[in-house]
Amino acid sequence: MTLEFDHVNCIYDAETNQPVKALSDVSLTIGGGEFIGLIGHTGSGKSTLMQHANGLLKPTGGRILADGTDIWSRDYDRRSLRARVGLVFQYPEHQLFETDVLTDVCFGPKNLGKSAKDAEALAKEALEQVGIDKSQFALSPFELSGGQKRRVAIAGVLSMQPEILILDEPTAGLDPRGRKEILSLVKRLHREKGITVVLVSHSMEDVARFADRILVMDHGALLLNESPASIFSRRETLQQIGLNIPETLLLLDELRRAGLGTDDPAMPLTPEDTAEVILSWLQ
Amino acid sequence: MASIKDITLGQYYPTESVIHRLDPRVKLVVTLGYILSLFLITTVPGYLLAALFLILWTGLSRVPLRFMLRGMKAVFLLLVLTIVFNLFLTPGEVLFRFWKLSVTREGLRTASLMATRLVFLIVGSSVMTFTTTPNHLTDGMESLMHPLKRLHFPVHEIAMMMSIALRFIPILMEETDKIMKAQMARGADFESGGIIRRAKNLVPLLVPLFISAFRRANDLAIAMEARCYRGGAGRTKMKPLIYQTRDLVAYGLLLLYLVLSVVIGRDLLHLQNLLTGVLAWRI
Numbered sequence: 001m002t003l004e005f006d007h008v009n010c011i012y013d014a015e016t017n018q019p020v021k022a023l024s025d026v027s028l029t030i031g032g033g034e035f036i037g038l039i040g041h042t043g044s045g046k047s048t049l050m051q052h053a054n055g056l057l058k059p060t061g062g063r064i065l066a067d068g069t070d071i072w073s074r075d076y077d078r079r080s081l082r083a084r085v086g087l088v089f090q091y092p093e094h095q096l097f098e099t100d101v102l103t104d105v106c107f108g109p110k111n112l113g114k115s116a117k118d119a120e121a122l123a124k125e126a127l128e129q130v131g132i133d134k135s136q137f138a139l140s141p142f143e144l145s146g147g148q149k150r151r152v153a154i155a156g157v158l159s160m161q162p163e164i165l166i167l168d169e170p171t172a173g174l175d176p177r178g179r180k181e182i183l184s185l186v187k188r189l190h191r192e193k194g195i196t197v198v199l200v201s202h203s204m205e206d207v208a209r210f211a212d213r214i215l216v217m218d219h220g221a222l223l224l225n226e227s228p229a230s231i232f233s234r235r236e237t238l239q240q241i242g243l244n245i246p247e248t249l250l251l252l253d254e255l256r257r258a259g260l261g262t263d264d265p266a267m268p269l270t271p272e273d274t275a276e277v278i279l280s281w282l283q
Numbered sequence: 284m285a286s287i288k289d290i291t292l293g294q295y296y297p298t299e300s301v302i303h304r305l306d307p308r309v310k311l312v313v314t315l316g317y318i319l320s321l322f323l324i325t326t327v328p329g330y331l332l333a334a335l336f337l338i339l340w341t342g343l344s345r346v347p348l349r350f351m352l353r354g355m356k357a358v359f360l361l362l363v364l365t366i367v368f369n370l371f372l373t374p375g376e377v378l379f380r381f382w383k384l385s386v387t388r389e390g391l392r393t394a395s396l397m398a399t400r401l402v403f404l405i406v407g408s409s410v411m412t413f414t415t416t417p418n419h420l421t422d423g424m425e426s427l428m429h430p431l432k433r434l435h436f437p438v439h440e441i442a443m444m445m446s447i448a449l450r451f452i453p454i455l456m457e458e459t460d461k462i463m464k465a466q467m468a469r470g471a472d473f474e475s476g477g478i479i480r481r482a483k484n485l486v487p488l489l490v491p492l493f494i495s496a497f498r499r500a501n502d503l504a505i506a507m508e509a510r511c512y513r514g515g516a517g518r519t520k521m522k523p524l525i526y527q528t529r530d531l532v533a534y535g536l537l538l539l540y541l542v543l544s545v546v547i548g549r550d551l552l553h554l555q556n557l558l559t560g561v562l563a564w565r566i
Contacts (some may be wrong), residue, residue: 018297058463079470087468095465097490107487111470142494156469 001067001084002031003053003162010048010060010220021032021078022048023059024220030198032165035190037210037228038200040217041242046200047090049217050166052087053198055080060238072094086162090169092153096141101152103131104141110158126159129193130185151185153229158189165189166198184212208232208246209269216243229267248274255281285453288402296413302344303414306530313340314466321400321407329548330399336540337403346413354409357404363400369394369404417449426524439515443470447503455496462491 026111030036030053038047048159051057052064055071055078063070070079089095094282100106102123109119127137130151141152154170167186170177187210190197201207207214207258216224217223218241224231231238235253244250248268255261261281267273294443302310324333329413341351355362412420427441432438463473466487473484 051464054468056467063357079472082468082470087465089461089465089468092465095462095487095491097487107466107471108469111472160470206424 002029002070003085004029004065005049005052005165006065007062007064008049008052008059008064010045010052010057011060014060022220023052025062026220026222027062028215028222028225030145031196033190033194033196035187035210035212036196036198037211038198038217039202039204039207039214039216039243040096041149041202044222046215046217047168048220050087050168050198050200053164053166054082054087056082056087070143083160084163085164086157086160088154088157088165088167088170089236091150092156092170093149095156096149096153099140099143100138101127104192105152105155108156108192111146111162122159124160124166126143126155129157129158129189131181145182145263147174150174150178150182154185160196164196164198168200169200169202170199170205178207186210194279202243204238204244205248205269216241232267243263252277294352294412295416298345300343300345300414301529302340302410304529305414305533306526307419308427308524308531309526309533310411310415311420311423311427312532313537315406316541317407320406320541320548321403324544324548325396328546329544330396332540332544332547333403333418337407340410341406344410344414346410351406351409355405355409358401358405362398364399364508366394368383369397383487412537418446420518421446421449430532433509444513451496451499454499455492456496459488459492462488462495 005026005028006084008026010021016101026045026049027242038046038049041146048057052059054123055064058072062145064072066081069076096104098107100226104122105126106116107125107241108121109122112115124137130227132148132151132155137146141149144152148171154167157165165186174182183206186197186199186228188209189195199207199211208228211228214224214226214228216231216238223232223241224237232249237243245253246269248271251274252261252266252268255278256263262279267275268277303368308342317333320336321333324330326539337485341348370386371384371391373387373390375387377385377387378391379386421442424445425438428436428442463471467473471484471487473481473488475481476484
């Protein structure tokens with residue numbers, strides 16, 4: 001499915017003397033099995049944008065179209081939209097509430113009207129995808145480690161079989177190993193299941209490695225909407241809004257400035273690839 | 284969904300005004316004094332005086348009337364019930380009847396006075412919370428209750444508990460909103476169904492909310508201990524409350540108002556009876 005934002009505006013607390021413009025005139029399209037990175041500072045409107053994507057927030061101006069239909073038109077079934085556009089909030093493990101892992105993951109499919117048996121099958125499949133072992137299905141979600149809890153929570157959304165999966169800072173508060181696990185999980189879901197993924201983050205490194213397209217938000221506006229290569233060529237623009245290009249590219253930039261290396265447009269995004277580029281320069 | 288944001292009773296409205304700058308103790312005393320006066324007043328001129336005071340009090344606070352009246356919505360039902368019961372159930376000289384109900388002159392009088400009293404009471408006391416931050420309010424209360432310390436009443440501890448409780452209201456409200464949205468993203472439905480169904484549907488909201496409240500309480504306790512918090516003994520304030528000229532003026536105006544409200548607001552004959560009664564009792 002494709003989701004289209006058509007000049008979307010959002011103003012919080014419109015009636016007080018301190019209205020906050022959270023989104024201003026955002027237009028973009030999400031879909032087609034792409035891997036999209038959404039980047040911006042705290043308060044830049046990332047979370048607000050996501051919550052518009054599945055109809056949790058209503059835009060104060062503009063339209064949001066799902067496969068061409070306005071999701072705020074009168075008879076539109078927003079609950080089924082929420083199944084198709086899966087939204088994983090920040091610290092999703094905070095929403096776990098059931099007595100055991102499997103039942104918690106069943107919550108979503110059951111809400112969609114699936115039978116107990118079907119819900120369980122979907123839950124098991126989702127748990128398997130996120131790498132939770134069968135032996136842990138009957139545990140209380142509160143007995144798991146931080147990284148495991150988060151994967152269970154992500155399974156809770158996956159079990160609804162979304163066509164678009166939006167993850168808000170899925171690696172926040174995890175140790176490097178947990179981060180790596182979550183990111184490779186997201187990558188695998190995208191590759192194997194063909195789901196459109198939107199990865200929201202304030203870390204350029206996390207996003208840079210996987211995204212086909214990067215959205216940059218600043219003060220509620222969509223500043224850039226381009227391919228990573230094109231985004232990374234705009235170092236000044238990014239730095240102006242307090243962001244930066246990935247550390248690997250930053251290092252190469254500094255080396256070039258110091259007179260080492262060539263002007264070849266190499267864009268290594270992993271430390272290993274960067275090392276190789278530098279090695280080739282040295283030879 | 285909009286319900287949480289609509290509660291304005293007990294909410295701070297940030298702006299610049301004389302009332303905002305007043306010492307919280309003054310605002311507490313004025314509010315208490317005003318409430319007291321409302322119960323003393325029985326005559327129509329007395330109510331006009333109270334109205335005058337209220338106009339001054341709210342006008343100076345520069346909180347938009349619209350905003351204040353929104354808080355009235357919460358007590359609208361109470362207001363209607365007060366009017367209806369007083370109107371139809373007060374015995375006395377019958378003015379007119381319809382069906383089995385009769386409206387009496389006394390009923391009409393009591394109903395209108397009670398309604399006025401209630402509205403004045405709510406608006407009058409909401410000015411205090413609109414213009415005083417919760418922290419200031421508890422500071423003021425702590426300072427006003429200070430004499431009770433001699434009776435081994437744990438004034439500081441109670442003030443601390445109150446300020447913590449107040450501080451947590453917006454946090455927990457935000458948390459509620461977040462968890463609600465997270466569960467709605469998993470297809471939860473908080474808006475339809477019968478009362479039992481709705482209560483059941485709250486489980487996915489309440490369990491995570493309680494867990495998060497306990498987690499936050501625990502974190503806060505550790506943070507306080509890490510900073511060597513050990514109760515009120517020997518504790519000084521960074522911003523001690525000091526009376527300014529405007530505070531004394533406010534006290535003076537309150538005193539004037541209270542005297543006037545006794546003189547104008549009480550039935551003088553009634554007052555005389557009361558005085559002679561007291562004198563007779565003394566003798």
